[in-house]
Amino acid sequence: VSAVIQCFNVSSPPQVIPYTGPIPGGLHPGEIIIIQGTVPPDADRFQIDLSSGCSTKPRSDVALHFSPRFKGSPCVVCNSLLQESWGKEETLHQLPYKRGAPFETIILVHDDVFKVAVNGTHLLGYKHRIPLNRVDTFSISGKVRVHAIGYIPNS
Ligand code: 9QG
Numbered sequence: 001v002s003a004v005i006q007c008f009n010v011s012s013p014p015q016v017i018p019y020t021g022p023i024p025g026g027l028h029p030g031e032i033i034i035i036q037g038t039v040p041p042d043a044d045r046f047q048i049d050l051s052s053g054c055s056t057k058p059r060s061d062v063a064l065h066f067s068p069r070f071k072g073s074p075c076v077v078c079n080s081l082l083q084e085s086w087g088k089e090e091t092l093h094q095l096p097y098k099r100g101a102p103f104e105t106i107i108l109v110h111d112d113v114f115k116v117a118v119n120g121t122h123l124l125g126y127k128h129r130i131p132l133n134r135v136d137t138f139s140i141s142g143k144v145r146v147h148a149i150g151y152i153p154n155s
Helices: none
Strands: 006-009 019-022 032-038 046-056 059-069 075-082 090-092 102-109 113-118 121-127 137-142 145-152
Touching: 019 145, 032 137, 046 102, 075 121, 090 121, 137 145
Parallel strands: none
Antiparallel strands: 006 145, 019 137, 032 102, 032 145, 046 059, 046 137, 059 075, 075 090, 102 113, 113 121
16 A cells, blocks of 8 residues: 555554544545554453544444454454444454554445455455445544554545
């Protein structure tokens, strides 16, 4: 990916977690979000959320909730939050993240699906339940350290 990475979170690392920030110009097919971070040794879970606004009361709709879980049987849970209710979970019983290890996660935006790759390998697709044009906010929270968040616009 040789496009210019337009960082919207460039303060010196480590980034403050939880982090919430606007996605400049919203999300469109062909765009990419890159998250570079490290999983702390004691991590139980963390989550990346692509949301429609940043309200906490009432809580904004979440188009993509992407939640790697390290406790018990390792998995990645994806879901959407609509009118403050979680929908049906899509669980992948596979976890490419490791406690104590750095990672790079890339979210590729397609017109019908988000595709998530971790450390250069495709992990999962998540079909849109909320129209892409409503997504304007990026959050990351839980047991994670974030070094950089980059946004590659589609132009
Ligand atoms: O547990 O699962 C995803 O389906 C819930 C969690 C919730 C989500 C949800 O409590 O936790 O992961 O944003 C949230 O509320 C997170 C932190 C059935």
